[in-house]
Amino acid sequence: MRSTRGTNAALAALLAAGTLLTAPSAQAAETGAATESRESAGDLSRAQRPLVEAAEKIRAAVDDGAHPGFAGIVLEDDHVTLWWKGRVPPALTAVVARVSRAVPVRVAAAAHSRAEIAAAAAKVRAWLHANPGTGIHGVKSAGDGSGLVLAARPGSTARSTGIAPLRAAAGVPVSVRQEEPMTEVSRQDDAPPWSGGTRTWNQTAGTLCTSGFGVRDSANRRYILTAEHCGQVGSRITDRTGELIGTTSRGHDDHDIGLVPASSGNTMYVGGGNSNTKVPVTGWGHVFVGQYLCQSGVSSAEATGGPVCNLKVIFFWQDREDLVEAEQTQGLTAARPGDSGGSVYSTASGGVVTNGTVTRTAGARIGFQDFATANRDFGVTIP
Template sequence: MNFARPLTIAATAVLAVSISVSTANSQGLSAGAENSLRQRPMVMAAEQVLASVQRSGHPGYAGITLADKEVMLWWKGDVPADVTATVRQATRQAPVRVAKAVYSQAELTAAAEKLEAWRKANPGAGIHGVKNPGDGSGLVLAAYPGVATVAALPTAGVTVKVVHEQPMVSTSRKDDAPPWKGGAGTWNQTAGTICTSGFGVRNSANARFVLSAEHCGQSGHRIADRAGQFIGNVGAAHDDHDISLIPTSSTTNQMYVGNGDSNTVTTVTGWGHVFVGQFLCQSGVTSAEQTGGPVCNLKVIFFYQDAEDLVEAEQTDGQPAARGGDSGGSVYSYTSGGVVANGTVTRTAGARLGFQDFATANRDFGIYIP
């Protein structure tokens, strides 16, 4: 197979993009929100290809990224016939191109586990994260500024690049009411901290929860809205992944998207995976207070391959990606008729955002968007 050429470019893909742009304009969305909506056909195509790969479990898979106008499927070795067939089907949504990867995802995962074990055993080395750029080219180690390039790294078997940057730090709609929504201000009455709710969710037993960040409240902590109305006590939590569930009596598949005092809401139509190159928005309360609305143009740039398993995005206009009090807040993308849940805010460093993706919350807790 020629990895340098698109397999198929369907005419319907161009129409789908045109419809998305028209919809964005008719809804009066911001430029950042328009970027997210414009990508929806590519995201749908990427979801279709990812589902096929997950079903078959082929070892050559390396990653999926979103380019400006096409989906990139990165693969090591020959692409199996069933994946090729799915790629052809997915081009009905948007162009999909298969590109050659240096390493498979399995190889990168094994290397990341080795590097993460070394990092934990050598805290003085100044490495604070292990990242995957999503294209099968290797791994990236994040080091504190001023730390000399590490010469004693273990042999990982893959290309490893070291970048020097400050680690992201945790970021910790004022009067919501049942049914509880995403993007609302929350108050940990046990610890005295404020955050933002992520999404109203359910599990297979139809129990209802508010999804949030674990550092916003440990199990048993009493959580209320900013006006003091009780939501629930924190229940199940995953410390490494920084996500938690707040059991409550009533939730809804709506979330706030206006300014800090606005009652403007939109419908959360479901949840989706995230891909490198995807544009997202986040609706933390503090940012909404300071900017008048959500923070958009958050472009996914890395997946962390360490114990935290976070996703990193960057605000492409250089604006702050999140602020104190945004933690736990909704990370999402636009679709026709509403938004798609993609994750919850964990930490930030300037224009960079660290968040936990909804797919991980689904895997950890078995939750979904009702």
């Protein structure tokens, strides 16, 4: 895990201020310590916005060309770090120089490129498949080209038995973290055009989740984006009162995202469980290690009175699910049963920027699918 090195003045000022589904009969009822208000955690994403916008500009330049040396972009407390293996191309150097006029950007030497990390992860997964029983349940990277991190069940034999053959197969540095696997995880009565953060009821399977964001495809057809495990293709999805939202028409099981055709808008709920407070969704953004995000699942809103914020991105999972992992920096519960499919976002001027949808959780840790993956899989964007 990447260490937290403190906060800059803006963030310090704010600090001063799995898949998750549940049956309709099992409401998430938490009291006392569970009343972890969003005010106690603050929302660091707004103060971090200049760093995110700088990172987006660099990422756009990387995506515009073939750049095999690219390893990753990491948001630090007061600057952006571009990790690169080898010599940075002149075109990228020029972009970094322009961005640096507004936000400090550091270029750091990476041991391995993003492509090399992905290839190493594929070798590790193949080795684990051929050698079961190690207790290892996940393969991650920290987005800086340093190597791979293996998630092992606490008390497993992953350390004591040695994994030298696996390290040799990987060809990159491999470390092991002992941690529990993340497990799969309203507002109550919304109406068309449907908003993100609405309680959804899968009447086909009899489970409750949370809607993600309203989206549209290239033909301007409207959908609600949510977790695929909340409603496989053909599932009848309603709000909590039984009003029909739509029937799931597309899904990507590995990435745990699905589309429900519906009259949807570009707003989402951010208040408590029964709140009518909405904000506009101004667009979507990529996700970077070090980025602070919030999630607005209904169960958490009922328990805390608002979104769960200060979810700091720490890893990208290198497996078929391709999830992003974040950790709540105050150690608060990151997500609860019934939050699945809900909105993961960052605060920006004029509203919020969508970054993904909730999939898994384990205590203060949360796993979500980033919106860039939904954009690639389905060709959707924000209305």
